[in-house]
Amino acid sequence: MASGRIRDEDVTYVRDNSAIDDVVGDFVQLKSAGGGQKKGLCPFHDEKSPSFHVTPSKGYFHCFGCGVGGDAIAFLMKIDHLSFSESVERLADRMGYTLRYDGTNTNTGPSINRSRLVAANVAAMNFYREQINLPGSAQVGRDFLQKRGFDKAAAELFGVGYAPDEWDGLYKHLKSLGFSDSELSLAGLTKDGSKGPIDRYRNRLVWPIKDISGDVVGFGARKLASDEVDQGPKYLNTAETPLYKKSQILYGLDMAKKEIAKKRQVVIVEGYTDVMAAHLAGITTAVATCGTAFGDDHIRVIRRLLMDDDAFRGEVIFTFDGDAAGQKAALRAFGDDQKFVAQTFVAVEPSGMDPCDLRIASGDAAVRDLIARRVPLFEFAIKSEIAKYDINAAEGRVSALNQVAPL
Template structure:
C-alpha cells in the first residue's frame, strides 16, 4: 500500500542518517559533518559527506545525494515502499495495515503482482520441462551435460510450442491482461494475446534476494534470435542484476568469475565454481561493477576467446577499474567458452587457468601487441609508443614502474628506454590536454554559474530560515531559473512559513524522479563545499541575490510586450547595484 506523507516523514525522522549510513560504510567526523568513501563509485579519498543537521548525504565526487530513504533504495536496490518498510522495521515503527483479500492486497502493491507472475511462470516452465511436452528441452539440457540436480537448482524450464500457452495459464491464475503485458512475458496488441517465449529452454533470472524477476530463453532448433531475454520491467533492470548472483554472493572465494552466458554460469556452478556470474544479454556496466564490489575486491574475466569476447573484456576492464575492482583475464584457448572448456578439460584444469589469469592491463597490452607486425621495425616502434602512452596513465609511481618492468620483460625492450618513453608521454599529455580543459572549464563555469548561485542561496536559506522575511521581498520562487528550482523554492518558503526548514523532508517530494532528487540533494549541499567567514558569506549571499534577480528581470525584459512594464523592469535593473541587503 502507499503510505501517507505523515507516515513517511515519521519513518525518515526516526532513522538518523548518520546511524543508518554508518552501518554500511565507515564514517569519520570532520567539523559538523561526517565523511567516508562513497559506496556508489570508486575513490581513494573520502568525498562522501553526511550532514546530521540536514539529515542528508552528498558525494562531491560523483554527485550522488539524498536522504536516508534514498540511500537505502540505492544501496539495497529496493523500491521506495520497500525502503520505507525496511527503515520502519529498524526504527520499531508499525506501518498501517489494511484488511484486504489476497487479490486486493496484490492490487495494492504493483511490484508484488509482477513478482507473483514471474514466480508462477517459473513454476509452469519447470513443470513443462519435466512433462512429456518438454521432452525436447529436457534432452537438450541433459545433452549439454547438466544433471537433474543442476536443472532443479537453477529452476530451468521449457516454453511450449503453442504461442499462447503461458498466457492462458496465467489468466487462469487470476492475472489481468494489463498485468501480464507489464510483466514482459505476454504481448498484447490488435492481433491478440500471445507469449513472448515459446519453443525455448527457459532460464529464470533471480535477483540477489532469490526472487524471479525475468527470463532468458534459448530457441530449440532453428530460429532467431538464438537467445531472447525478458524486456526491462519495474522489477527487472538488466544493468542492476547479474545472472547467478543470488548463489555467487554466498561463496567463500576471494574473487568472482564473470562469464558471458547462462550456460557458462550453470556449467561452472555444476563443476564447483559457484562464484560465477554473467551479465543479462547486455554490455557490462558500472552498476554491475558496483554490485560486485559489495561482495568482492577482485574479478576474473572468463569471456569467450573469440573476437567478440576479447572486445567485451576490453570494454569491461575500465568499468571494473572505475568501480574499484581489480581484474584478471583468463584464457580458454583452444576452447571457446567455459562450458566447452569444462567439458573437455575438467574443473582442475580450469582452476589452473584461473590461477594463471593475467592482470587486466597486461591483457590490454597483449591485445595491442597482436595488432602489430614485429617483423616491421616501424610497426614495432609504434607498438612501444602506444604501450608507453598506456603505461603513463598509472598515477602511482611504484605501480607504474612495476608494469614498465613487466612490459619490458615480456616484450623484450630495455627497461630504461621504455621508462624514458613513458616519462615523455606523461610530460606531453598534460600540455596537450591543458587548452582543451580550459575551454571545457570555461563553458562549464558559464552554464553552472547561475545554478550555483541559486543552490547557495537556497542552502543558506535552509540554514537561516529567519532571513526569509527580508529575502521574500526581493526574490520570489518564480525568479528562479527553471521549474525545478522554482518548485524547490516554493516548497522551502512554505516550510519556513510553517515554522520549519527541513531539506531532507522536502527531498521526499522528488523521490520518484531520480534525476530531480539528485539535483535537489545537490542544492542543499552547496554550502558544504567551502567554509567561509561571516563577512565573506554575507557578501556572497548578496551577490547571489543580485545575480538571480538580474537574470529574472533581464528575462522578463526580453519577453514582455508591455511598454509600461518594460520601463519598470529597466528601472529595477538599474537599482540592483544599490540594493540594500543586510543579513
C-alpha cells in the same frame, strides 16, 4: 499489495524488528567501523572510500558523502524504487509477519504494483519448471541441457525451465491464478497478438533472472528450434520493465553475492550456461551480464560487494572466448579498468573454449584451472595489441610500440 492502509502498529513493528544491517547487507558489503557501527561503499553514489554507515542498534543508515539516510523501510524504497507500502510489505515478508490493513486504498492514480509483478514472474518460473519435466516437446530442452553436461539436479538448482511450443499456455495458466492482462504485459511475460495476448517465449529453454535480493525480475530464453523454423534471436531476454533493467542486472548474483563478499573475488563470464558450469565446478563467484555489455552500473554493483577501496582490494576476473570477439571484449573491459580499485584479470582458454565447453571437454578441474591461470588484464591487453604486428621487423616493432604506448 493488499488494498487499504497498513495499520500504524504493524508499520512500527516491521520498522523496529527489521535488522537494518541484514537488509543493507543484501546490497552492500559491510565491515565494522567501531562504536557499534558498520560501513561500506554507498549504493546511492559512486565513491572510492566508504562513507556509508549503518547503526544496527538504532536501525538507521546514513551516508556522509551524499547525505541520504533513514531506516530499513527508507533504504528499500530508495534502492529498489518501491512505494512506502511495498517496502513495508517486502520487510514483512522477509520476517514472516502478516500485515493488517484498514479502510480502502484511496490512491486513484496509476501505480506499479511491484509485488504483483514479482509474483507473476515467480508463477511463470514455476510453470516453466513444471513444463521441462513433461513428456513431448520439452525433450528437446532436456537434451540441450544434457549435451552441455547439466543433469536434472543442475537444472533444478538454477531453476531452468521450458516454455512450451504454444501460443498462450503460460497466459492461460497465469490468468487462472488471478493475474490481469496488464500485469502480465507489464512484467514482460506476454505480448499483443492479432487475437489477444500471447506468450513472449515459445519452445525455448528458460532461465529465471533474479535481482541481488533473490526476486525473479525477468527471464532469459534460448531458442531450441532451427533458424528455418524460428527466425527469432538465439537468446531472447525480458524487455525493459519496472522490474528488469538489464544494465543493472547480473545473472547469478543472488547466488554468488555472499561468496563474492567472502572471497573478495568476482568472475565475469559471458552467458547463463557459463555461470552454471562455473558454479558446478566450484567457481561460486561467477556471474554474467544478460545480453548486454558489462557497463558502469554493473561495475557499481560489483564494487559495493567487493568493498572495493584502497584498504580492501579484491579481484575482478573476466573470462572471454579466445576468438576475435572475445579479445575485443577484453580490450573493452580494459577501458573500464581504472573504474575499479580491485585488481583486474582475464582468464582465456588457449583453445578458445568458454567455461561451459571446457567443462564438457575436460571436466570441473579444467574450469578451476582456467581461473587459477588468470593473468593481469593489463598484460593481456598489451600482448593482444602487440600480436597484431610483425615484431621481427623494425617497422612492426615501431608500430606495436606506438599502439601500446597509450595503454
